[in-house]
Amino acid sequence: MSDRLPGFSTLAVHAGAQPDPTTGARATPIYQTTSFVFNDADHAASLFGLQAFGNIYTRIGNPTNAVLEERVAALEGGTAALAVASGHAAQVVVLQQLLQPGDEFIAARKLYGGSINQFTHAFKSFGWNVVWADPDDIASFERAVTPRTKAIFIESIANPSGSITDIEAISTVARKAGVPLIVDNTLASPYLIRPIDHGADIVVHSLTKFLGGHGNSLGGIIVDAGTFDWSTGGKYPMLSEPRPEYHGIRLQETFGNFAFAIACRVLGLRDLGPALSPFNAFMILTGIETLPLRMQKHCDNAKAVAEYLAGHPAVASVSYAGLASDKYNQLARKYAPKGAGAVFTFSLKGGYDAGVSLVSKLQLFSHLANVGDTRSLVIHPASTTHSQLDDAAKIKSGAGPDVVRLSIGIEDKEDLIADLEQALGA
Numbered sequence: 001m002s003d004r005l006p007g008f009s010t011l012a013v014h015a016g017a018q019p020d021p022t023t024g025a026r027a028t029p030i031y032q033t034t035s036f037v038f039n040d041a042d043h044a045a046s047l048f049g050l051q052a053f054g055n056i057y058t059r060i061g062n063p064t065n066a067v068l069e070e071r072v073a074a075l076e077g078g079t080a081a082l083a084v085a086s087g088h089a090a091q092v093v094v095l096q097q098l099l100q101p102g103d104e105f106i107a108a109r110k111l112y113g114g115s116i117n118q119f120t121h122a123f124k125s126f127g128w129n130v131v132w133a134d135p136d137d138i139a140s141f142e143r144a145v146t147p148r149t150k151a152i153f154i155e156s157i158a159n160p161s162g163s164i165t166d167i168e169a170i171s172t173v174a175r176k177a178g179v180p181l182i183v184d185n186t187l188a189s190p191y192l193i194r195p196i197d198h199g200a201d202i203v204v205h206s207l208t209k210f211l212g213g214h215g216n217s218l219g220g221i222i223v224d225a226g227t228f229d230w231s232t233g234g235k236y237p238m239l240s241e242p243r244p245e246y247h248g249i250r251l252q253e254t255f256g257n258f259a260f261a262i263a264c265r266v267l268g269l270r271d272l273g274p275a276l277s278p279f280n281a282f283m284i285l286t287g288i289e290t291l292p293l294r295m296q297k298h299c300d301n302a303k304a305v306a307e308y309l310a311g312h313p314a315v316a317s318v319s320y321a322g323l324a325s326d327k328y329n330q331l332a333r334k335y336a337p338k339g340a341g342a343v344f345t346f347s348l349k350g351g352y353d354a355g356v357s358l359v360s361k362l363q364l365f366s367h368l369a370n371v372g373d374t375r376s377l378v379i380h381p382a383s384t385t386h387s388q389l390d391d392a393a394k395i396k397s398g399a400g401p402d403v404v405r406l407s408i409g410i411e412d413k414e415d416l417i418a419d420l421e422q423a424l425g426a
């Protein structure tokens, strides 16, 4: 091998994987086993005491999952990663390492509807208090900082609106406040945006979406950038203080720039339990091999569909950052020059009823609650994913009553446009 650093497409196919040392199997095997035999009693003791790395039990780690973790860490430019059962599980595990009951975190108001619910209701029952800020108003993040703030959470490309977040500006706020910036990079994938290059300390994904990419497997992942100093001021005791579960080890002192990923595994995943099935890890790994090809096609199709909709008389507005006229186009050029993603919204002059009617008339688009599938998808957020929010909150999160969300697949763009044409025209 030359000493050239491998490019993104090469990493998408190879990072973390090698032929199986015992069988020669070229594709990563599915290690469908709950547990792993120890070499001897000393080996077992050192694994349990975190003095050696190795497999113990699939709730804590699994060799198929390990390939997925290494691959996504490489694609995102992080030091280590931890795969879990879903995107939501990734969010719980990350925040459990950072917040004590009564603490706060600041979150961008434009988020996936499920995350708004999780932060508002489930996390409140843990004593973790979310404080909302407006990603289009950087000063609102600054104003939200208090002595109890432990993290800032944003989406790189927001779901459902498709708006682009100024990651660097918010990372400056996080740095000043002395808290880590967590970026949910689900809608961009590392092919379009690598948040760590722009100052993120932690990246989370729903692997369920573009990384897996085929609408067949749930999964989530946490990537540690290795950039944050957890030892300051006793603010992050899970990382800086002796852990009674592990003979008084201090995770930051012992594991340095991948201490956060270790904490997520040995404190979060081990004790909360949302482990990813190795079968799902295999499906998602297979998806990632074609990520660069799919993502480019997703974006090219999305741009063509957005341009078509922008010229349609039944359409009031299209919110796609890839359009030159869009309010987020400057940010898209900076952060996502290869394409502005494939999830975006548009609004219909006919309002709520027109939205409901459109989803029922589309044939090639599937009406369902997911994004990032090879297939094109449509949903009317106001009557589904965002229906629990009141009208003001719907509008603030980009899901007003007249708004329809599309996730553009990798079919022929002419067929997608023809389907929209018949559904809008009829």
Ligand SMILES: *Cc1c(COP(=O)(O)O)cnc(C)c1O
Residues within 6 Å of the ligand: 086, 087, 088, 089, 112, 114, 115, 155, 159, 184, 186, 187, 205, 206, 207, 208, 209, 218, 219, 220, 371
């Ligand atoms: C789907 C999604 C999630 C949640 O992921 P699950 O795998 O469904 O738990 C989180 N963030 C974003 C942006 C999503 O689209």
